[in-house]
Amino acid sequence: VVTAAELLSVAAFIDGRHAQAFPSFGSERTGAPVVAFCRIAGEPIRSREPIAEPDALIIQDPTLLHQVDVFGGLRAEGHVLINSSRSIEELALGELAERFRPERWRTLSASELAREHLGRPLPNAALLGGFAAQTGVVDIDSVERAIRERFAGAVADGNVAAARAAFDLVGEPARA
Amino acid sequence: VLEQIEGSRAVARSVARCRPEVICAYPISPQTHIVEELSRIVKAGELEPCEFINVESEFAAMSVAIGASATGARAYTATASQGLLYMVEALYNASGLGLPIVMTVANRAIGAPINIWNDHSDAMSQRDSGWIQLFAESNQEALDMHIQAFRLAEEVSVPVMVCMDGFILTHAVEEVDLPSQDVVDAFLPPFEPRQLLDPADPVTIGAMVGPEAFTEVKYLAHVKQMQALDLIPDIARDFHEAFGRTSGGLVRGYRTADADTVIVALGSVLGTIEDAVDDLRDRGYRVGALGIKTFRPWPMDEVRAALGRASRVVVLEKALAIGIGGIAALDVRVALEGLPVEVYSAIAGLGGRPITKGSLVRLLEDAEAGGLGLTTFVDLNHELVERELARTRAKRRSGPHAENMLRDVGVVAAGPV
Numbered sequence: 001v002v003t004a005a006e007l008l009s010v011a012a013f014i015d016g017r018h019a020q021a022f023p024s025f026g027s028e029r030t031g032a033p034v035v036a037f038c039r040i041a042g043e044p045i046r047s048r049e050p051i052a053e054p055d056a057l058i059i060q061d062p063t064l065l066h067q068v069d070v071f072g073g074l075r076a077e078g079h080v081l082i083n084s085s086r087s088i089e090e091l092a093l094g095e096l097a098e099r100f101r102p103e104r105w106r107t108l109s110a111s112e113l114a115r116e117h118l119g120r121p122l123p124n125a126a127l128l129g130g131f132a133a134q135t136g137v138v139d140i141d142s143v144e145r146a147i148r149e150r151f152a153g154a155v156a157d158g159n160v161a162a163a164r165a166a167f168d169l170v171g172e173p174a175r176a
Numbered sequence: 177v178l179e180q181i182e183g184s185r186a187v188a189r190s191v192a193r194c195r196p197e198v199i200c201a202y203p204i205s206p207q208t209h210i211v212e213e214l215s216r217i218v219k220a221g222e223l224e225p226c227e228f229i230n231v232e233s234e235f236a237a238m239s240v241a242i243g244a245s246a247t248g249a250r251a252y253t254a255t256a257s258q259g260l261l262y263m264v265e266a267l268y269n270a271s272g273l274g275l276p277i278v279m280t281v282a283n284r285a286i287g288a289p290i291n292i293w294n295d296h297s298d299a300m301s302q303r304d305s306g307w308i309q310l311f312a313e314s315n316q317e318a319l320d321m322h323i324q325a326f327r328l329a330e331e332v333s334v335p336v337m338v339c340m341d342g343f344i345l346t347h348a349v350e351e352v353d354l355p356s357q358d359v360v361d362a363f364l365p366p367f368e369p370r371q372l373l374d375p376a377d378p379v380t381i382g383a384m385v386g387p388e389a390f391t392e393v394k395y396l397a398h399v400k401q402m403q404a405l406d407l408i409p410d411i412a413r414d415f416h417e418a419f420g421r422t423s424g425g426l427v428r429g430y431r432t433a434d435a436d437t438v439i440v441a442l443g444s445v446l447g448t449i450e451d452a453v454d455d456l457r458d459r460g461y462r463v464g465a466l467g468i469k470t471f472r473p474w475p476m477d478e479v480r481a482a483l484g485r486a487s488r489v490v491v492l493e494k495a496l497a498i499g500i501g502g503i504a505a506l507d508v509r510v511a512l513e514g515l516p517v518e519v520y521s522a523i524a525g526l527g528g529r530p531i532t533k534g535s536l537v538r539l540l541e542d543a544e545a546g547g548l549g550l551t552t553f554v555d556l557n558h559e560l561v562e563r564e565l566a567r568t569r570a571k572r573r574s575g576p577h578a579e580n581m582l583r584d585v586g587v588v589a590a591g592p593v
Contacts (some may be wrong), residue, residue: 006182009180009350010349018351019180019349019351020349021350022343022348045447046447046451047447047448047533048341048344048348048444048447048448049448049530049532049533050530050532052532
């Protein structure tokens with residue numbers, strides 16, 4: 001999760017914007033529920049407060065959906081991308097999504113894409129590729145560059161392939 | 177070159193460009209990523225000559241830094257929280273001997289209760305240790321301050337602590353401009369020690385000093401910190417010329433010129449404060465902010481000049497002097513002695529509690545409305561405190577506060593064993 005937020009910030013930076021990524025300070029351990037944040041803006045970012053009202057949510061682990069109030073503070077216009085092979089309706093979120101912009105809520109089987117392209121169910125890259133397509137906030141080429149700056153060799157190639165596959169699956173940017 | 181990287185890695189690379197010859201490291205969150213990156217840099221042969229020494233404790237880290245510095249090596253270490261406390265005895269030796277060590281403190285709370293998150297309790301506990309203390313507002317400033325810190329330390333022969341907020345800065349990934357080696361080399365000359373353990377020209381360092389000269393040695397340490405007050409702005413000016421950006425210095429005001437109410441703070445919270453100030457300005461409030469970049473030595477005149485025209489000052493700090501309240505607030509009061517300025521203390525962000533723009537706006541609105549007491553605990557959960565106080569009144573063996581209160585707030589792990 002922390003890596004995903006970092007990669008997203010790097011992609012935004014490559015796009016020529018200002019970005020700030022940070023973990024939910026201190027509790028980032030493999031296995032524990034973790035939140036990481038990313039701010040992206042056209043001007044330098046001064047704020048250091050955690051993001052309480054996100055414009056977009058990427059949920060890596062759908063088992064958290066009914067344990068933690070992951071949608072708390074989400075803006076009415078907000079985007080939601082959930083790592084799941086099931087649909088929003090199958091996750092019993094259809095009713096909740098209706099109170100927002102349901103066309104901005106979608107799922108992506110990112111872990112399966114990762115398993116296919118990377119050989120391991122690490123959904124970061126696929127989710128970022130899907131996010132790029134869904135929101136248009138970052139360019140998919142910048143996502144690829146961010147991945148290649150962070151990883152090398154087969155790991156980089158696999159992650160890039162997963163991100164590209166997710167990007168194509170989610171489709172062209174549906175800008176508001 | 178602009179890069180989007182983690183604060184810890186940015187600082188490590190900046191430190192490496194200062195060409196330290198000895199780096200002593202003992203890991204502790206949230207400082208660990210800094211020494212990890214330095215370890216990688218040294219192992220990769222990107223910094224030569226440099227000896228990276230894994231020590232067995234923070235006490236050893238500072239002791240090794242003292243030894244290295246006394247033999248003329250540029251010495252660096254980093255720590256946080258309990259680690260800083262563990263090296264305290266050696267800290268006083270470093271400053272008392274006048275050895276220009278530079279150390280990063282990745283600010284973190286002090287236990288008990290154990291807490292790994294950010295506040296300024298660690299650095300504030302050492303405000304009288306004789307170390308110069310600089311507080312960075314951003315990762316850019318943190319890495320810039322390290323370059324300035326080596327020059328400052330070596331010029332006055334006093335150790336310098338560069339404080340950066342743990343996690344909030346150390347673990348934040350944001351853009352920084354990492355200066356090139358040649359610009360750093362031009363700005364920071366090789367270390368020319370004022371005292372040197374050199375077999376070719378033997379001296380002793382660390383004599384026992386009795387009542388006949390102890391006061392004078394301590395007084396000189398004070399004089400050197402006062403000299404640093406003149407030197408720090410000069411170095412910041414030189415830095416601006418060499419690197420093209422403003423970093424460091426003694427204090428920095430934000431919209432203070434005509435402000436009725438000024439909020440004073442140290443470190444990374446200043447960014448959120450500036451956002452809050454802008455919001456309030458948009459609504460017609462005349463508010464401003466003053467960032468303390470250098471806390472020791474205390475920039476008395478600059479603080480007085482920056483705050484003297486205000487009607488009231490709110491000193492927001494991430495530390496608490498238990499039994500009295502604010503720490504920096506006391507220093508601000510001294511700086512404003514004799515002026516008709518009301519000084520309020522606000523304690524916020526202890527143990528990693530987020531300081532939000534909303535809370536800052538409410539604090540400043542309360543201040544403008546004359547509703548602040550001498551000491552305010554921002555976002556304190558009064559109900560939680562009252563419940564625990566009620567328990568202590570009801571029963572002698574009321575149990576440990578921390579566990580009781582965690583149970584009240586529903587943290588599962590705190591349930592009865």
